[in-house]
Amino acid sequence: MKKLMLGILAALAPLGAQTFVIQNATVMTEGSKGIFKGSVVVKDGKIADVGERVMVPAGATIIEAGGLYLIPGIIDCHSHIAGSGGINEGSVSVSSMVNIKDIINPDDISIYRALAGGVTTANILHGSANSIGGQTLPLKMRWGKSAEEMIFAGATPGIKFALGENPKRAGNPQGGRGAVGAIQISARYPATRMGVEDVIREAFNDAKAYKAEWDAYDAKAAMGEHPIAPRTDLKLQALKEVLENKRYVHVHCYRADEILMMIRAADDNGFKVRTFQHVLEGYKVAKEIKEHGAGASTFSDWWAYKIEAIDAIPFNAALMAKKGIVVSLNSDDAELMRHLNTEAGKAMKYGGMSETEALAMVTINPAIQLGIDKTVGSIEVGKDADLALYDGFPMSDFAKVTKVWIDGTQYFDRDKEVAAQAAKDTEKQQLLDKEKATQRPQTNRRPNQ
Amino acid sequence: MKKLLVFSFLWCSAYALAEGPSTVAITNAKIVTVSGQVYAKGTVVLKDGLIEAVGDNVTVPPDAWVVPGEGMTVYPGLIDALSTVGIPGAAPAAAGRGGRGGATQAQTAAPAAPAAPAERSWGPEDRPQTTSWLLAADELQAGDKRVETVRGSGITTAVTYPTRGIFGGQGSVIDLVSGEKPAEMVLVPSVGQYISMSGGRGFGGGGGFPSSLMGIIAYVRQLYLDANHYKLVKDAYARNPRGMQRPEYDRALEGLMASPRFLLPANQAVEIDRMLRFGAELKGISPVPQSMILYGAREAYSPEAVTLLKKANVPVLLSLRWPTPPARSADGDDSNETLRTLRERDQAPNAAAALVKGGVKFALYSDGTDAPRDFQRAVKKAIDAGLSREDALRALTVWPAEIYGIADRVGSIEKGKIANLVVTKGEIFDDRTQIVMVFVDGKKYTPEPPAAGRGGPATDEPGAGGNQ
Numbered sequence: 001m002k003k004l005m006l007g008i009l010a011a012l013a014p015l016g017a018q019t020f021v022i023q024n025a026t027v028m029t030e031g032s033k034g035i036f037k038g039s040v041v042v043k044d045g046k047i048a049d050v051g052e053r054v055m056v057p058a059g060a061t062i063i064e065a066g067g068l069y070l071i072p073g074i075i076d077c078h079s080h081i082a083g084s085g086g087i088n089e090g091s092v093s094v095s096s097m098v099n100i101k102d103i104i105n106p107d108d109i110s111i112y113r114a115l116a117g118g119v120t121t122a123n124i125l126h127g128s129a130n131s132i133g134g135q136t137l138p139l140k141m142r143w144g145k146s147a148e149e150m151i152f153a154g155a156t157p158g159i160k161f162a163l164g165e166n167p168k169r170a171g172n173p174q175g176g177r178g179a180v181g182a183i184q185i186s187a188r189y190p191a192t193r194m195g196v197e198d199v200i201r202e203a204f205n206d207a208k209a210y211k212a213e214w215d216a217y218d219a220k221a222a223m224g225e226h227p228i229a230p231r232t233d234l235k236l237q238a239l240k241e242v243l244e245n246k247r248y249v250h251v252h253c254y255r256a257d258e259i260l261m262m263i264r265a266a267d268d269n270g271f272k273v274r275t276f277q278h279v280l281e282g283y284k285v286a287k288e289i290k291e292h293g294a295g296a297s298t299f300s301d302w303w304a305y306k307i308e309a310i311d312a313i314p315f316n317a318a319l320m321a322k323k324g325i326v327v328s329l330n331s332d333d334a335e336l337m338r339h340l341n342t343e344a345g346k347a348m349k350y351g352g353m354s355e356t357e358a359l360a361m362v363t364i365n366p367a368i369q370l371g372i373d374k375t376v377g378s379i380e381v382g383k384d385a386d387l388a389l390y391d392g393f394p395m396s397d398f399a400k401v402t403k404v405w406i407d408g409t410q411y412f413d414r415d416k417e418v419a420a421q422a423a424k425d426t427e428k429q430q431l432l433d434k435e436k437a438t439q440r441p442q443t444n445r446r447p448n449q
Numbered sequence: 450m451k452k453l454l455v456f457s458f459l460w461c462s463a464y465a466l467a468e469g470p471s472t473v474a475i476t477n478a479k480i481v482t483v484s485g486q487v488y489a490k491g492t493v494v495l496k497d498g499l500i501e502a503v504g505d506n507v508t509v510p511p512d513a514w515v516v517p518g519e520g521m522t523v524y525p526g527l528i529d530a531l532s533t534v535g536i537p538g539a540a541p542a543a544a545g546r547g548g549r550g551g552a553t554q555a556q557t558a559a560p561a562a563p564a565a566p567a568e569r570s571w572g573p574e575d576r577p578q579t580t581s582w583l584l585a586a587d588e589l590q591a592g593d594k595r596v597e598t599v600r601g602s603g604i605t606t607a608v609t610y611p612t613r614g615i616f617g618g619q620g621s622v623i624d625l626v627s628g629e630k631p632a633e634m635v636l637v638p639s640v641g642q643y644i645s646m647s648g649g650r651g652f653g654g655g656g657g658f659p660s661s662l663m664g665i666i667a668y669v670r671q672l673y674l675d676a677n678h679y680k681l682v683k684d685a686y687a688r689n690p691r692g693m694q695r696p697e698y699d700r701a702l703e704g705l706m707a708s709p710r711f712l713l714p715a716n717q718a719v720e721i722d723r724m725l726r727f728g729a730e731l732k733g734i735s736p737v738p739q740s741m742i743l744y745g746a747r748e749a750y751s752p753e754a755v756t757l758l759k760k761a762n763v764p765v766l767l768s769l770r771w772p773t774p775p776a777r778s779a780d781g782d783d784s785n786e787t788l789r790t791l792r793e794r795d796q797a798p799n800a801a802a803a804l805v806k807g808g809v810k811f812a813l814y815s816d817g818t819d820a821p822r823d824f825q826r827a828v829k830k831a832i833d834a835g836l837s838r839e840d841a842l843r844a845l846t847v848w849p850a851e852i853y854g855i856a857d858r859v860g861s862i863e864k865g866k867i868a869n870l871v872v873t874k875g876e877i878f879d880d881r882t883q884i885v886m887v888f889v890d891g892k893k894y895t896p897e898p899p900a901a902g903r904g905g906p907a908t909d910e911p912g913a914g915g916n917q
Contacts, residue, residue: 084719085646085662092572097671098663102727107719107789126663134663146722228685231678234671235572424788431791435774 019043021056025065030072030364031378042385045408069394072378073120073386074340077297077366078277078330081110088127093189093199097234098134100124104147110334112143115412117338118388118401123370126160128252131167131199133160135238138370143411156371159238162252164308167196197261204269207239248274254308256284263292275369280312286323295326295369300346318351328366345395469892470514472496478518483525483846484861495868498891503862524877525861526605526869530766530812530849531744534607535623537593570657573671581704583611583618586638589631600625601896602824603871605889606859610643615665617643619708626889640853642708673734676702680736710740716747718754725761749800755807764852769827770816771797802835812849828878
């Protein structure tokens with residue numbers, strides 16, 4: 001029994017980073033080498049060489065990948081997996097004091113399933129219940145590692161903002177016009193789009209005052225004085241970091257008018273929106289988004305699932321890209337996250353993107369948006385060896401992920417997973433049988449229940 | 450024999466008067482001191498609530514009432530390291546405005562009163578679900594029926610906490626005496642702040658901030674930051690109040706700073722990792738020296754968890770409420786159970802043995818497993834899973850005493866310590882073992898033998914009737 005369990009653990013545990021060469025694959029680099037047929041050399045967790053002909057380091061493991069496709073690990077710019085105890089602190093209009101970092105759950109099976117879909121990095125966002133939501137950060141899908149080890153080292157942290165219907169909270173007992181019925185509670189402001197803008201502007205008024213107070217203190221302290229430090233306010237601290245360009249703003253939005261409102265509010269307060277998320281009407285205001293310098297992370301062809309998604313078109317991603325905006329496609333969902341490759345494929349159908357341009361929307365483009373393109377997002381020498389190997393053209397519905405590496409460590413292997421399934425089923429049945437055998441008869445159960 | 454009967458009779462009437470002999474000697478019993486040797490045939494003398502002498506060559510004082518201990522075993526009284534016993538109506542924390550403003554329904558005034566209507570909290574400044582200033586010692590009620598029930602398990606000492614809300618309040622070490630005045634029970638008034646992350650009213654009911662785990666964590670962090678700043682300003686004001694606005698009194702922060710340690714909840718290995726890091730952060734922020742304890746620890750059977758705990762050198766309170774299978778549907782369909790859950794249920798009782806092996810300081814706690822038979826069975830489960838009987842006893846005596854810094858007065862049978870003893874027929878924690886008598890502060894109590902029909906199986910949820 002014990003032996004069996006160890007066997008399973010060994011099968012699931014990721015192999016350590018090692019030197020290996022993936023050869024004869026069709027490599028879609030999303031970098032300067034474009035698409036070619038050849039090899040990728042991985043050493044010490046980094047990509048050491050890329051080319052049609054490479055030198056094989058001594059002792060390197062050879063992975064024969066003839067007929068297979070190698071792409072950079074997929075990056076999801078908008079995900080809510082891997083968190084414990086709720087992804088929304090919806091009780092207040094500004095919840096910037098909360099931080100996803102505090103509740104990372106490396107045990108969430110969605111991480112492993114995302115890996116099985118080729119995802120190696122995901123931007124874990126707070127929900128969209130508040131005008132200004134919680135602090136966020138990107139994770140690498142290092143399944144089996146601890147919460148701390150999942151964190152994408154060196155990545156700039158973010159914060160979630162949200163506009164429109166969600167922060168208005170119409171009909172939600174935590175907000176909108178308040179609850180009706182048994183529990184009488186005070187409604188949460190705001191209940192209108194005007195209110196959403198007001199909340200954001202008021203919050204930054206407070207944040208600027210807070211920043212001024214701290215700046216004055218820091219200046220005095222630098223002069224050698226010993227003033228009493230101001231109170232640390234976690235809520236305003238996060239917004240102070242936004243004002244200091246130390247924290248990216250990711251804004252959940254749909255309609256053109258609210259996108260323009262957000263740009264004005266950001267300009268007035270002296271900060272930048274890093275990405276507009278969902279941004280289904282982005283094609284209407286692409287010029288303004290481009291001028292502001294924000295990225296756009298949208299859906300492929302999802303529309304009309306709510307009132308503000310009524311004007312969505314599947315050409316949105318391509319149209320925004322043609323205006324020069326860095327565009328990514330995101331999942332916002334643990335299931336959709338597993339086939340972002342086909343979401344990218346839709347950009348080829350709607351808008352005539354090339355395969356490289358389409359694949360960029362789930363690899364290098366989200367990397368640029370998250371400020372991590374120096375280390376991930378493409379297959380180029382010196383970057384992290386975050387790779388996904390497909391058994392066919394990666395944007396096809398029929399393509400399956402066979403292997404996934406992060407930092408040169410293999411975290412997913414389809415064959416091994418399938419092979420381990422029987423042992424897991426056996427163990428489960430054994431545990432169930434054991435439990436039934438040791439359970440005492442339930443005498444306290446009422447008859448005919 | 451006849452003498453013993455007469456003696457017992459006399460003593461019963463003495464108990465009714467809440468008085469007993471000041472000197473008692475238990476002779477010719479097996480004595481398990483825990484701290485020292487086991488006397489196969491020894492004598493222990495109790496005087497004025499303290500242990501006067503113990504050994505195999507002890508002279509019985511002439512004024513002592515003698516308990517002939519042939520065939521009996523004497524152990525130190527058990528310590529429940531985390532309990533709510535003695536606080537029958539521990540009032541829930543108000544949803545909002547705990548610290549400032551003062552418009553709270555004061556729990557201290559009427560602990561048994563029903564919950565105050567939910568007042569919505571709008572952020573950390575409202576001090577939601579916080580009663581950090583509550584002191585268990587002040588909330589004790591002499592008439593709590595649970596005192597007698599719990600004592601029937603051989604528990605003589607409990608660390609009892611107000612547990613409602615996020616900052617429940619400060620726990621007190623109490624001796625489980627039945628008396629007129631709750632104050633007689635108190636050993637140490639404040640030993641630590643009970644912090645809960647499981648929610649309470651903020652969840653789903655519209656009680657306001659915080660309504661998520663990350664909200665709770667942010668709130669706890671903010672309260673510590675506020676305490677830090679509060680102390681800074683208060684100290685400056687104390688040095689020179691002239692020309693300085695006085696800092697506003699905040700009882701939530703006062704309560705926090707009055708706690709010598711804090712307790713954080715963690716069951717899964719992931720939570721143990723999370724709370725060890727969070728606790729270390731809080732210790733760094735806290736304006737007063739505080740130590741930390743983790744409670745729950747269900748997944749402490751995993752090597753990863755044990756390694757983390759050992760490395761952090763943080764003591765653990767391990768719940769005796771082992772996970773039980775959910776009520777199965779009539780057709781016995783259990784296909785929804787994950788392998789992970791099944792493994793956890795299978796291995797949870799291994800945790801105690803794993804902690805011993807890993808060198809982690811821990812104590813077992815009842816977690817609402819009140820009924821003596823359930824309690825006994827729960828401990829036995831850990832013993833069956835590899836915990837030695839000696840270590841099981843230590844985890845309920847000297848180890849909790851060490852964790853709370855009270856090993857100089859309770860936790861073992863030694864001269865000068867408080868006269869808390871359990872006298873059994875048979876080895877403690879065995880299925881058939883009978884607890885014959887319990888001494889608390891030198892007072893003798895005779896547990897009611899389990900009523901007929903009570904010998905059945907444990908309830909599905911041990912301690913489900915508890916007060917948690």
